[in-house]
Amino acid sequence: MTTVTAPLTPRKQVARLAAQLVTPLQRGYLADQSQDVAALARLRRGAGREAGQLPDLWSLIDTGPLHVPPDDARPLNELDLVRAEDALHVSLTLWALHQQSRPTGMHQADRKDSRRGLGTAVRRMMKPGEIDEPLRKRLVRAGTAPDLTSLAQRLRDIVVLLRRADIPLDYALLAGQLYTWQRPGGADIVRREWGNSFHAWHDKNAVQPGAAGPSPAGDETTHTTDTDKDAS
Template sequence: MSTTSTQPDRVGGKGGPDEPTVRELVERATHTYIARIQPRYLKDESTAVSELARLRRGAGKRAHEVQDLWGIGALENLSELLEGRTDFDRRKDAEEAVFLASTLWALHQQSRRDQNTHTRGKDLGGAVRALIRLKEPERADEEESTLRKRLVRVGTAESFQSVAVRLREIVMLLRTVPEPLPLDYARLAGQLYRWQDRSARAGVQREWGREFHLAARKKASAAEKGDAIDPTLGADDDGTYAGYAAGE
């Protein structure tokens, strides 16, 4: 896992303004893969059903831990996008992000044949806020919810393994409600890639917390468009990230 960032998050040798960042390629690889297999799963195609069953075995784990998933389509997409681009040193971080997001999506999609669980613009904080309203409708203070505390545990994790396990717990909860609570797994993959760079981690923590707080001001019937949060944002003046402190 990278702890410092000594190079710009761009690939290739030119580094021009129109060149995609690695984060953008991580998101593209994840979305392209899921967008290809998700409709096939909804149609109950046997190959797609089998692939999701394989993917679910990797949910919450690291890419190298499940040999049966080496070379999954999402990682092949990423490899193609990064082909010939060597001006960065975080290929492993990119692979881990794509792998985790893809396997979590497979877990979320399990047995859901009437809805897409990957939808662009549906962020993690907003999904947790919606989950609170569905599972704890009588709660007046959503800030004190145990479900919110689960999101805080993701934000304050110190290892990628902890992030993986805690995100898996949230996805499992998203599956327990009949109402669709999709996530933008491409966006999540990009956040997971950035999280592994300690110099960018505060921005991701801030982003997850901001998503949760912004969701409180959105009307329940409004279509969420996703929130463009500045990834360079650091901690608040009190040393917290949208209200919670860093650390295990």
């Protein structure tokens, strides 16, 4: 009996490429490799900004593999490629911001026994058994952003909080979601995924009270105070 394998969807292609780009950069950064530390500093400058504003990042976010997909992948049309490139830009620049000055990898794969989606990450910042309304509203505002630029800016604020709390995120999963978010009807799909992962989180896995650092309210959500190797 012959098994027919479904073609790799554009979303999965984007997610796979995001993992392929982030993984070696993260490994090099954690090993204090100078070229990777410098690469993260460049990527961070793009967090919350449109991809076309920073041509300097084109060499770091190489989308070439999407133009020549493998045999098991469905080719992307021109609009798909633009969406994919924008999704990768947002995901990788946010990861670089998240990873800044952290001694462990802030990109971690989402698995059934270790959930790393955005909704779960936001829920982990809350005290066990409680819903922090300001945090929940941040997630809701991200899901209702009118365009990708606004979404990137709202996600940036969430990522700063996750970074302070040392809570990782699956940036390959996020890249795929950001691709889907740009497609017709895709925002509804992604909002549902974020909501499901938020509500599926169990208190036994939550961070302890106080571990998430200062309250998300106020100006503290938009800057950091680290001064180590990559604080530039």
